[in-house]
Amino acid sequence: MAVDESGIGNAEDKVNKIKNKTLGTLYDMRNAKTCGMIEENKALGIRKFAKPIGVIANVVPCTNPESTICCLALSTLKTRNAQIVSPHPRTQKTSYETVQHVRKALEKIGAPVDLVQCIKQTSHAKTSELMANCDYAVATGGAALVKVVYAAGKPAQTVGAGNVVSIVDETADLPTAAHKIRLSKVANNSASCSSENAVALYESIYDDMIEALKAEGGYLCDTEEREKLRQYMWPDGVHLNREIVARPATWIAQNVGLTVPDDTRFLMVVGEKVGPEDRFSGEKISPVLTVWKWTDFDEMLDRLEQILKFSGEGHSASIHTENDERRVKLALRANVGRIVCNMPHAHANSGGWTTGLPTTDTLGCGSWAGNIFSGNVNWENFLNYTLLSIPKEEYIPEVGDLCGEYLAKWGRD
């Protein structure tokens, strides 16, 4: 339905995503205690009580108008909150319809249906009014939305732009890595901010990996084709042409005037520079993959830092390697909320059946992206807690004990 309404994405992928995300969210919260006393520490005399927040505004994007509601409806209901959905104008019918399903289920068991509502005729004014009046907001959308949400003055969960680079080194199984990258890259025509925006290939496997990506439906643009594509994607040199968001690669090729094989699933361009002078180094939200080559891993990490500073800081990164030292090095260096190893990135960073990452459609990107949280937004984000404290046995520590290592090394003076 959303595909008909917005032209974004792919219907089969969307149906699978709704089921997987709903099931994953349900699975993650299956044993969670969210009501009444949830923890007790007898030694400290502390008992912890979970409390709901109240009415939560949920600002939903056009790139994911159903699944975002599924995940967040389960999360806010699990925590005994009410939710009002503010849909994107391009997909408001779809979001409204999804909410009707939630309400139908609530009605069936005699729960209050108004725990989940959806604005029917949305507008910027209504969204702003909602955010100013709610008790808490969660907004899945870009940097502009983050500013609007925080301007409303309520506590809020927000997200950042994704610009996932997938590093591939000489220890990776190339056909397997290429297949996983393709699965993630073409899922829902790259509507997700979690699909790879680039691959960074070690020089010794560069040619073989390009061939492996071609075998998966990748088409490598030559310099002239790259320039045509660039002009189509960024007509003014700055802003991404919204028409190309989540369209199939063949649709884009046809509109650009490129002759590509019918079975082309994604277009590849060679990355030239990092930053605004080469827009291909940033977020593309389309089946277009930028290809980087590296010779030294530390240099690649420096380059990744620059890429993320330009676009996607706080979001996610990916690596295909058998070398765990490189995985750890990447985790220490890259300012992102999660790093996915040897998996199809978009099917793992927001939860999946081969990863322990929590299921979500709302990826906090930390202070790097102006967010308060760098994790996968889930039911835990929608609770307040009351700590009940009774006296414990008095204990006053000696400062000398707590500063022991310092004093032993530097002395008391």
Place this chain on the structure above:
Amino acid sequence: MEDTIQEMYARARKAFREVEYWPQEKVDEMVQAVAWELMRDDYGSR
């Protein structure tokens, strides 16, 4: 459904007050009911 924000908020608040002190069992039943409805085969494919 009316979509005046003030009215929607008032209805949401009323619904919230009803479940504010619900026990875990009732909450979990509600979550399962909604999840089941969202994962039914006929949803999303229309």
